[in-house]
Amino acid sequence: MFGEQLVNGLALGSIYALTAIGFTMVYGIIRLINFAHGDIFMIGAFFALSSVTLFNAPLIVAFLVGMAGASIVGILLSRLAYKPLFDAPRINLFLAAIGAAILFENFAMLVWGPQTNTFPVLIDMHNYSILGLKFTTLQVIILVCTIIFMILLHLLVNKTKVGIAMRCTAQDMNTARLMGINTDRMVYVTFAIGSSLGAAAGILVGMYYQAVYPMMGFMTGLKAFVAAVLGGIGSIPGAMLGGLVLGISESLGAAYISSGFRDGIAFIILILILLIKPSGILGKVTQEKV
Amino acid sequence: MLEVKNLNAHYGAIHALKGISFTVNKGEIVTLIGSNGAGKSTTLNSISGLIKNRKGSIKFEDEEIIKCRTDEIVKRGIVQVPEGRRIFAELTVEENLKMGAYLRNDSDGVKKDMKKVFDMFPRLAERKTQLGGTLSGGEQQMLAIARALLSKPKLLMLDEPSMGLAPIIVEQIFAFIKEMNEKDGLTILLVEQNANMALSIAHRGYVLETGNIVLSDTAEKLRTDDEVRKAYLGEG
Ligand SMILES: Nc1ncnc2c1ncn2[C@@H]1O[C@H](COP(=O)(O)OP(=O)(O)OP(=O)(O)O)[C@@H](O)[C@H]1O
Ligand SMILES: [Mg+2]
Numbered sequence: 001m002f003g004e005q006l007v008n009g010l011a012l013g014s015i016y017a018l019t020a021i022g023f024t025m026v027y028g029i030i031r032l033i034n035f036a037h038g039d040i041f042m043i044g045a046f047f048a049l050s051s052v053t054l055f056n057a058p059l060i061v062a063f064l065v066g067m068a069g070a071s072i073v074g075i076l077l078s079r080l081a082y083k084p085l086f087d088a089p090r091i092n093l094f095l096a097a098i099g100a101a102i103l104f105e106n107f108a109m110l111v112w113g114p115q116t117n118t119f120p121v122l123i124d125m126h127n128y129s130i131l132g133l134k135f136t137t138l139q140v141i142i143l144v145c146t147i148i149f150m151i152l153l154h155l156l157v158n159k160t161k162v163g164i165a166m167r168c169t170a171q172d173m174n175t176a177r178l179m180g181i182n183t184d185r186m187v188y189v190t191f192a193i194g195s196s197l198g199a200a201a202g203i204l205v206g207m208y209y210q211a212v213y214p215m216m217g218f219m220t221g222l223k224a225f226v227a228a229v230l231g232g233i234g235s236i237p238g239a240m241l242g243g244l245v246l247g248i249s250e251s252l253g254a255a256y257i258s259s260g261f262r263d264g265i266a267f268i269i270l271i272l273i274l275l276i277k278p279s280g281i282l283g284k285v286t287q288e289k290v
Numbered sequence: 291m292l293e294v295k296n297l298n299a300h301y302g303a304i305h306a307l308k309g310i311s312f313t314v315n316k317g318e319i320v321t322l323i324g325s326n327g328a329g330k331s332t333t334l335n336s337i338s339g340l341i342k343n344r345k346g347s348i349k350f351e352d353e354e355i356i357k358c359r360t361d362e363i364v365k366r367g368i369v370q371v372p373e374g375r376r377i378f379a380e381l382t383v384e385e386n387l388k389m390g391a392y393l394r395n396d397s398d399g400v401k402k403d404m405k406k407v408f409d410m411f412p413r414l415a416e417r418k419t420q421l422g423g424t425l426s427g428g429e430q431q432m433l434a435i436a437r438a439l440l441s442k443p444k445l446l447m448l449d450e451p452s453m454g455l456a457p458i459i460v461e462q463i464f465a466f467i468k469e470m471n472e473k474d475g476l477t478i479l480l481v482e483q484n485a486n487m488a489l490s491i492a493h494r495g496y497v498l499e500t501g502n503i504v505l506s507d508t509a510e511k512l513r514t515d516d517e518v519r520k521a522y523l524g525e526g
Contacts, residue, residue: 087342161392168378168389174340175376180364180393180441 003133005255006248011139011208013247014146018201019224020231020239021153022074022194028170028234029190031090035097036077037198038221039104042214044070044199045206046112049119059122066203067196073104074195075188083184108214116213119206142204149197150240156193157236166190170234219263223250226270232283241281245269291316291477292337292368292445297346299329299336306332308501309346314445314479319471321480321488321509323522324498330481331373333498334447337479338370339363350445365393367444371451373481375434379423383414386422386433390440400440407436410466428459435466446470447479452487460484464491485522489513497522 019041026034048066051057057065081100085093121138128135135143157163168176169186176183205220206212227246231238246266254262273280292314299307306329314320324330336344339360348356355363378386387407391400408415411432417425425433431451438446448467452460468491470476482488489495489509497505497518505518512518 161388164381164385164389165392167381171378171380172376175372175378176389177340177360178338178364178370178372178376179389179437180361181389182359182361 001255002252005251007133007135007139009248009251010244011142011247012251013244014142015201015205015208015220015243016224016227016247017240017243018146018149018197018204019220020227020243021236022198023225023228024231024233024236024239025170025190025194027228029166029187030082030086030093032082032093032097033225034194035094035221036100036104037194038217038219038224039101039108040070040074040077040195040217041198041202041205041220041224042108042212042217043073043104043202044195045119045202045212045216046108047199048203049117049206049212050112052120052122062122063200063203066199070199070202071192071196074191074198078188078191083187086184086187105214105217112214114214116211118210119203119212121207121210138208142208145200145204149200153193153197153236162186162189223263223266226266230269230273230280232280235280235282235284238280238282245281291351292479293347293349294333294337295347295349297333297336297348298344299332299341300343301332301341306501307336307344310498310501310503312496312503312506314477316477317471317475318494319467319478319480319492321482321485321492321495322498323482323485323488323495323512323518325483325522327500328498329501330498331449332501334370334372334449334479334481337363337368337447361393364441367442368447369438369441369443369445370447371434371438371449373449373453375427375430377422377425377430377433377437379421381422382419383422383425383433384418386437387414387440390437393441403440403442407439411436428455428463431455431459431463432466435463439470443476445477445479447481449481450483451480452482452484460487467491485518486513 022037023034026032044066047069048062051062051065077100081096082093085096123137125137128140157167165176165181166186166189168179169181169183173183202217205216223246224243227242228239230246231240231242246269249269250262250265253265295311296309297307298309310333322330322333332341335341337348339358344356346356347354350366350368355366378389387404394400413429414433414436417429422433451463455463464487467478467480471478480488480492489512492509495507495509495512496503505512505515
């Protein structure tokens, strides 16, 4: 049972990690806890679902549609709702995020209805045994997708000019501007990346739990937020690590303590981390941006 | 080359620049001196477009730029080395320099200029892969200047390059500034509290006091001006 729960935790943790990256990158660049991020995760899953149910799209295409659609939604969100408030107090931005979250949820209910949709399984299910642990095809897909996305993200952020410019913008926006960087554009790029990874996570969750519904982003969004804080908000490797730690603790906790306790574990971890190391596992002691 | 007319800047209710006017001609070193809070940084940040609440006229090469975004202003060739150097602490020396060249597409030219600044500042060459945040103050100032040079400025604006540095390093930095001006014909707008040093290399100067320009003259005349000597050169 331990092995099974570990694998389950890894899969869940990968999904949290993919979602947490959007939180952490957006926080890193504009110091906003983007509470609409969980809903972008949901919208991405719906886009992918619709591409399958309406157009019989193959899985890869469904992923591309979901991720591209979500990044457009992310860019529009940042451009229309957040950009006018960049110079306002952070609380205004935060309220805009909550407003956007409610808007997205209602939009989804209107377009796709409030019911839970099953995501048609488009793959043959097998069981694999790797290093003595048993994986289902879906779990392998989740892990492989996550690893690929993480590697791509790492290369993008650390090796490309746009990626380095994004990091500059996150570190010191005014100085980034003095380099000739269009920092607004960097913010949009950040939203696009975070949203597309969130959408990928949403699609994977939809497949894993066979459920796509308008409120699906709420709990996962909160958990991903916990994962981002756990790893050190603003840190991309932190979000990855935080997601995995959270996913594994949740699975093991649900198995060995009580399954009714599953969702509580995330918040116990959040409280512990805030008490013991508020900057998170990989977080630096943050200086407030002025 | 740069013509500032009746420039006003506000921070909320604070009126930080009260209609200042000055010019910088091609090939000149012009210095802006004044004590703490006079509005020197505000002036540079208004020119760079970092302060949005600004009014008046800023003409660069005969074109109005007061409505431009910072990146557009940099693209036109006005580059600022900000107060406190503002090195990207989590980027390596080399990455910092690459960001200086962010707007350039001529990778061969960038490579050449990179080599040039490394020849100019061998200390930076030795520390290429070191994180910016781990450099000493003097090295950071060199990096900040080198980074600005990589964006091929037409007008280089320096905000207190002497701040917090040992006198010997200050002299080195000022020697570089003078050399860039004399050898490469780079036009420079130099903001300083260290009026003595600034006036020793500048051609002309302006004295700023609580948001107003109160004096302007050749550097030589300012150095011998009684008021200036009393207020800014610690003499008299
Ligand atoms: N971000 C800000 N918000 C509010 N007021 C500001 C801000 N920045 C500067 N000021 C005010 O504007 C005035 C001019 O400041 P500025 O930084 O331009 O001075 P300075 O001449 O560069 O001084 P220093 O030599 O200390 O750097 C000061 O009264 C300062 O308090
Ligand atoms: Mg200043």
